Amino acid sequence: MLRTSFQSQKEVLSIRNLNVRFHTYAGDVKALDGVTLSVRNGEILGLVGESGCGKSVTSLAIAGLLPQNAEVVSGEVVLGGTDLLKMKKTDMRLARLRDIAMVFQDPMTYLNPVLPVGLQITEILTDDPRLFVQALIDNRLGQLHQGSLGKVEEQERKRLESQLNEGRLSKQELNRLAKAYATSMLKLVRLPEPERVFKMYPFELSGGMRQRAMIAMALVRRPKLILADEISTALDVTVQAQILKLLTELKEKIDTSVILITHDLAVVAEVCDRVAVMYAGNIIEVAEVEELFRNPLHPYTKGLLGSIPNPDAAGQELKSIKGSVPDLIYPPNGCRFHPRCPEKFDNCSKQKPRLLEVNPGHFVSCFIFGG
Amino acid sequence: MTELKETEVPKQKSGSVADVKYAFHLLKENPLVIFGFIISVGSMLVAVFAGFIVDPNTWKHVDLSMRLCWNNPTFNWGIVNVFNCAGPVYALGTDSYGRGVLEMIILGIPLDLQIALEVVASAVFVGVVFGGVAAYAGGVLEEIILRITDIFLAIPGILLAIVLLVILGRSFNILTLAVAITWWPTYLRLMRSQVLSEKEKPYVESLRAMGAGPSRILFRHVIPNSIYPIFVQATLDIGGVILTVSALTFLGFTPSPLIPELGNLANDGIRYLFTAPWLILFSGLTILIISLGFNLLGDGIRDVFDPRLRR
Numbered sequence: 076m077l078r079t080s081f082q083s084q085k086e087v088l089s090i091r092n093l094n095v096r097f098h099t100y101a102g103d104v105k106a107l108d109g110v111t112l113s114v115r116n117g118e119i120l121g122l123v124g125e126s127g128c129g130k131s132v133t134s135l136a137i138a139g140l141l142p143q144n145a146e147v148v149s150g151e152v153v154l155g156g157t158d159l160l161k162m163k164k165t166d167m168r169l170a171r172l173r174d175i176a177m178v179f180q181d182p183m184t185y186l187n188p189v190l191p192v193g194l195q196i197t198e199i200l201t202d203d204p205r206l207f208v209q210a211l212i213d214n215r216l217g218q219l220h221q222g223s224l225g226k227v228e229e230q231e232r233k234r235l236e237s238q239l240n241e242g243r244l245s246k247q248e249l250n251r252l253a254k255a256y257a258t259s260m261l262k263l264v265r266l267p268e269p270e271r272v273f274k275m276y277p278f279e280l281s282g283g284m285r286q287r288a289m290i291a292m293a294l295v296r297r298p299k300l301i302l303a304d305e306i307s308t309a310l311d312v313t314v315q316a317q318i319l320k321l322l323t324e325l326k327e328k329i330d331t332s333v334i335l336i337t338h339d340l341a342v343v344a345e346v347c348d349r350v351a352v353m354y355a356g357n358i359i360e361v362a363e364v365e366e367l368f369r370n371p372l373h374p375y376t377k378g379l380l381g382s383i384p385n386p387d388a389a390g391q392e393l394k395s396i397k398g399s400v401p402d403l404i405y406p407p408n409g410c411r412f413h414p415r416c417p418e419k420f421d422n423c424s425k426q427k428p429r430l431l432e433v434n435p436g437h438f439v440s441c442f443i444f445g446g
Numbered sequence: 447m448t449e450l451k452e453t454e455v456p457k458q459k460s461g462s463v464a465d466v467k468y469a470f471h472l473l474k475e476n477p478l479v480i481f482g483f484i485i486s487v488g489s490m491l492v493a494v495f496a497g498f499i500v501d502p503n504t505w506k507h508v509d510l511s512m513r514l515c516w517n518n519p520t521f522n523w524g525i526v527n528v529f530n531c532a533g534p535v536y537a538l539g540t541d542s543y544g545r546g547v548l549e550m551i552i553l554g555i556p557l558d559l560q561i562a563l564e565v566v567a568s569a570v571f572v573g574v575v576f577g578g579v580a581a582y583a584g585g586v587l588e589e590i591i592l593r594i595t596d597i598f599l600a601i602p603g604i605l606l607a608i609v610l611l612v613i614l615g616r617s618f619n620i621l622t623l624a625v626a627i628t629w630w631p632t633y634l635r636l637m638r639s640q641v642l643s644e645k646e647k648p649y650v651e652s653l654r655a656m657g658a659g660p661s662r663i664l665f666r667h668v669i670p671n672s673i674y675p676i677f678v679q680a681t682l683d684i685g686g687v688i689l690t691v692s693a694l695t696f697l698g699f700t701p702s703p704l705i706p707e708l709g710n711l712a713n714d715g716i717r718y719l720f721t722a723p724w725l726i727l728f729s730g731l732t733i734l735i736i737s738l739g740f741n742l743l744g745d746g747i748r749d750v751f752d753p754r755l756r757r
Contacts, residue, residue, distance in 0.1 A: 138655055140651065140654055140655055165691065168657050168659060169657065170657075171654070171655060171657035172655065172656065172657025172658075173657070175655075176655070177655035177656070178651070179648065179651075179652055179655075181648065184647065184649060185648045185649050185651075186649055186651070186652070187649045187650040187667050188649070188671065188753065189670050189671050189752070189753050190666075190667065190670070197667070198658075198662070199656055199657075199658075202657070202658065202659070202662065276753045278753065289652075290629065292656060293656075302655075414717040
């Protein structure tokens with residue numbers, strides 16, 4: 076069921092054999108064990124798995140925001156041709172500023188409570204004024220929306236260019252441009268009366284509005300990659316649907332890729348193009364959404380899909396995967412899922428299965444399929 | 447795809463004019479804050495116009511025949527004066543040099559207020575900047591800043607100020623400097639503890655994820671979020687500084703014992719506590735009221751300006 080030939084599509088991000096450990100008093104937590112993943116241009120990749128399987132660690136590793144006690148043992152994270160893990164700290168900061176954006180789970184606490192929303196957005200723009208103005212001149216930002224900056228007039232553009240080159244672009248001018256652009260961004264994420272919302276403090280907005288503001292903040296630089304970490308979890312269901320719809324629409328408009336981290340399979344089915352299933356620090360299955368839901372191969376994926384409550388099966392017992400998530404300080408040998416696997420055999424506890432392409436575009440890491 | 451419906455905005459006014467209006471509304475709801483506001487603004491007005499209210503050279507006119515007099519006919523309280531006291535009427539009596547207490551207090555307010563504001567402002571500045579940097583940067587830099595603070599904390603404040611005054615000489619500028627040098631460590635520690643807890647908040651992580659640099663995160667986001675306890679501490683300290691300065695002038699670190707400084711006046715009054723109680727009473731009350739006024743204002747400032755308390 077391939078919609079397009081994936082071989083021809085460009086990869087925005089590719090993670091190869093990423094190993095991350097956390098040094099703790101109790102021992103080393105092997106949080107990521109050889110994660111290999113790629114994100115293609117313009118797709119939404121769902122990253123699913125239960126709590127503690129390494130979804131968030133993966134996204135933090137991409138953004139270079141792992142906590143102090145984390146160590147990247149090996150692997151590479153290549154974004155647009157450069158390995159992010161080998162970057163210097165300051166370059167990594169610039170990469171975050173320009174190419175990677177994160178949207179977090181809880182919009183209540185991820186905005187600065189004492190600064191109006193609008194200022195928090197303009198700040199991102201004016202942090203690197205040259206880049207922002209250059210983007211305006213190139214009309215890279217302009218084509219997004221129909222606001223006052225929708226079409227930067229030829230004259231205006233020439234004036235900006237000369238001012239920029241002569242280094243006499245005034246602060247007021249810059250702030251005016253940033254404000255106009257930020258307001259149009261707020262409009263783009265469908266916040267009503269963006270001029271008013273611009274001046275409002277986070278506590279004056281509802282949860283859904285705050286999440287929209289967070290998305291506006293993420294989009295404002297037109298990043299190559301958006302890491303959306305459980306963005307809909309803290310919202311109620313109707314708002315969830317709006318936010319997810321907004322994300323898919325915007326992704327198409329501004330041509331960016333999204334990694335959507337979630338444990339909600341319904342969300343994945345709704346918005347994602349492809350899905351990667353994680354278990355205990357491993358990627359165990361990657362496939363297109365339809366393929367994964369129709370034809371799950373890995374026993375864990377089967378268990379995961381089987382444990383979704385189904386209204387048609389009302390009255391029957393809800394299935395669950397037996398056992399519990401392994402302690403990652405002492406992970407099981409071989410396949411990390413084997414102690415809970417209903418289909419395990421001898422080899423499973425001895426060797427680690429490889430991630431192999433079983434069907435076109437469908438990767439699975441299990442000995443049943445060759446491993 | 448169907449068009450999404452816009453969500454409702456809470457009907458509430460925003461913008462700077464509305465902000466100011468709302469601030470006044472909050473002020474109105476809290477009578478104590480109004481009290482504090484009136485006192486602190488009033489004392490500043492007195493300080494600015496002291497020279498117009500009272501001849502600024504009055505303090506130099508010593509008249510020993512008029513010392514320790516209470517000759518206010520309106521509130522006579524049956525006080526029997528030790529000295530002759532035939533002369534002009536003084537509303538709040540005279541001090542041990544025969545000068546009017548009211549006049550001396552009016553001349554003393556600008557001096558004390560200036561010293562207090564200068565000391566507190568410089569202490570807040572040093573404390574906020576270095577405390578913030580220490581907490582946010584961590585590591586070696588934090589250790590260095592904190593150990594230097596420890597050195598200053600280890601020496602008793604008054605003693606350090608005395609040493610500095612002995613070395614540098616007696617003037618109110620040097621007094622201000624000496625008190626300021628002993629004053630900042632409290633603020634540094636307070637700021638550090640605030641920033642330590644503030645920098646772990648999720649929005650800081652979100653800022654980092656958006657590529658904000660450390661100086662921007664610290665000075666534009668973390669410090670504004672953690673500065674409110676500092677404001678309260680600063681307003682509490684206005685009175686404290688006045689008391690410390692008066693202690694130093696009592697010990698003799700004043701260019702002249704005649705100088706109308708509130709602490710100077712109060713210390714003068716201690717000697718005549720039973721013969722001329724008005725002397726210490728009114729100078730002491732002035733110190734009390736000014737510090738109380740700034741305290742109440744400080745509490746109010748936090749309520750008005752901290753957007754988190756506006757729910």
